Amino acid sequence: MFSGRDLRSDFPVLHQQVNGKPLVYLDNAATAQKPRPVIDALIHFYERDNSNVHRGLHALSMRATQAYEGARTRVARFVNAADPAEIIFTRGTTESINLVARGLGGRLQAGDVILTTEMEHHSNLVPWQQLARATGATLRYVPVLGNDAEGGLDLAALDTLLTPQVKVFAFTHISNTLGTINPAAHLCARARAVGAVTVIDAAQSIGHGPFDVRDLGADFVAFSGHKMCGPTGIGVLYGRRSLLDALAPDETGGGMVVSVDYAGARWKPSPERFEAGTPNVADAIALGAACDYLDQVGRDAIARHDQALGKLAFEKLSALPGIRVLGPRGERSGLVSFAFADVHAHDVVTFADEDGIALRGGHHCNQPLMRKLGLASTTRASFYLYNTEEEIDQLVTSLRRILKFFGAGM
Numbered sequence: 001m002f003s004g005r006d007l008r009s010d011f012p013v014l015h016q017q018v019n020g021k022p023l024v025y026l027d028n029a030a031t032a033q034k035p036r037p038v039i040d041a042l043i044h045f046y047e048r049d050n051s052n053v054h055r056g057l058h059a060l061s062m063r064a065t066q067a068y069e070g071a072r073t074r075v076a077r078f079v080n081a082a083d084p085a086e087i088i089f090t091r092g093t094t095e096s097i098n099l100v101a102r103g104l105g106g107r108l109q110a111g112d113v114i115l116t117t118e119m120e121h122h123s124n125l126v127p128w129q130q131l132a133r134a135t136g137a138t139l140r141y142v143p144v145l146g147n148d149a150e151g152g153l154d155l156a157a158l159d160t161l162l163t164p165q166v167k168v169f170a171f172t173h174i175s176n177t178l179g180t181i182n183p184a185a186h187l188c189a190r191a192r193a194v195g196a197v198t199v200i201d202a203a204q205s206i207g208h209g210p211f212d213v214r215d216l217g218a219d220f221v222a223f224s225g226h227k228m229c230g231p232t233g234i235g236v237l238y239g240r241r242s243l244l245d246a247l248a249p250d251e252t253g254g255g256m257v258v259s260v261d262y263a264g265a266r267w268k269p270s271p272e273r274f275e276a277g278t279p280n281v282a283d284a285i286a287l288g289a290a291c292d293y294l295d296q297v298g299r300d301a302i303a304r305h306d307q308a309l310g311k312l313a314f315e316k317l318s319a320l321p322g323i324r325v326l327g328p329r330g331e332r333s334g335l336v337s338f339a340f341a342d343v344h345a346h347d348v349v350t351f352a353d354e355d356g357i358a359l360r361g362g363h364h365c366n367q368p369l370m371r372k373l374g375l376a377s378t379t380r381a382s383f384y385l386y387n388t389e390e391e392i393d394q395l396v397t398s399l400r401r402i403l404k405f406f407g408a409g410m
């Protein structure tokens with residue numbers, strides 16, 4: 001086990017003052033900070049190896065190609081994929097889900113069902129709505145439970161929802177608003193039993209613990225580099241090889257064709273088929289460095305650390321007056337979303353910023369869920385490997401100051 005404090009020296013951005021106070025960065029569910037080895041990987045590439053990949057025969061191009069394909073192999077190992085060709089580099093979770101949704105389009109028709117859940121991020125919701133609209137398929141939602149089971153999925157409802165008409169089941173592994181950890185392996189097994197393809201939104205889970213696509217039995221998995229200590233602008237779509245080979249390419253152009261004549265073109269197999277044009281070489285390489293970093297720290301230990309902070313924050317915040325802390329009481333991921341009866345989330349975020357604390361307030365790209373919960377917005381504190389228990393105490397102190405200022409709930 002490590003302590004968050006020990007790792008902080010690896011993250012240059014953390015060593016600064018904000019509004020005269022040491023930065024307390026608690027907005028990791030939106031994007032994580034980058035450790036020195038990831039920053040160095042970017043600098044090294046641009047200073048030494050920068051070149052276009054794949055078609056080059058000169059030294060730099062061969063080095064760049066080797067590093068880029070090495071990153072693909074590294075990411076494959078990170079998620080225990082059977083084959084590096086199952087790793088497609090994208091811009092991030094959103095692009096990955098769009099790629100698979102559009103690629104599956106030709107296989108859906110009226111009468112088919114796309115199943116998703118009530119807790120999805122807009123990125124794992126709107127693409128499916130668009131696909132339903134385009135194909136005549138119907139959308140169904142697994143409900144989110146309230147009260148004692150708050151924040152969990154209604155698994156009993158799967159008996160009626162998960163029928164043989166369901167062709168796709170897309171769900172988030174960890175909710176970015178509730179902190180719920182969904183039983184992904186169970187959901188994949190249930191989907192497989194009716195022949196539905198699974199798409200897991202792993203944006204909030206991939207960097208926060210062990211992740212094994214084969215253990216989970218997942219067909220497709222989408223995630224972003226920037227939430228796992230990697231750069232922005234790079235993400236991954238994992239797909240089971242047999243499914244990728246049957247998936248239509250989304251973008252077409254250079255690099256993804258075997259041959260072209262004036263009549264048409266033939267596609268390469270995965271991954272090239274899905275990576276038209278010049279790829280994001282530098283950021284893919286740096287994502288490989290992020291995989292190295294997280295594995296070196298230890299992903300079991302990261303999971304324990306982040307979940308312990310999430311639980312502690314849940315307990316400490318629940319004791320504040322007039323607060324509603326969302327999501328499960330028991331096991332939860334390293335984030336807490338909360339709402340005060342009398343203070344708007346944007347005021348909370350602005351006041352916390354005066355204390356050097358970075359939070360996020362709003363609907364967190366979960367508008368339908370917010371409406372269901374009867375809230376316009378929440379404030380979210382989300383933790384990562386460099387956060388500490390002291391920072392949770394600082395958060396609580398700041399929240400008490402805010403409540404006092406507004407004369408709320410005291």
Ligand SMILES: *Cc1c(COP(=O)(O)O)cnc(C)c1O
Nearest residue numbers: 092093094121123176201203224
């Ligand atoms: C952040 C996030 C996304 C979108 O990720 P991008 O990097 O913005 O594409 C999707 N789903 C969840 C659960 C997220 O937290």
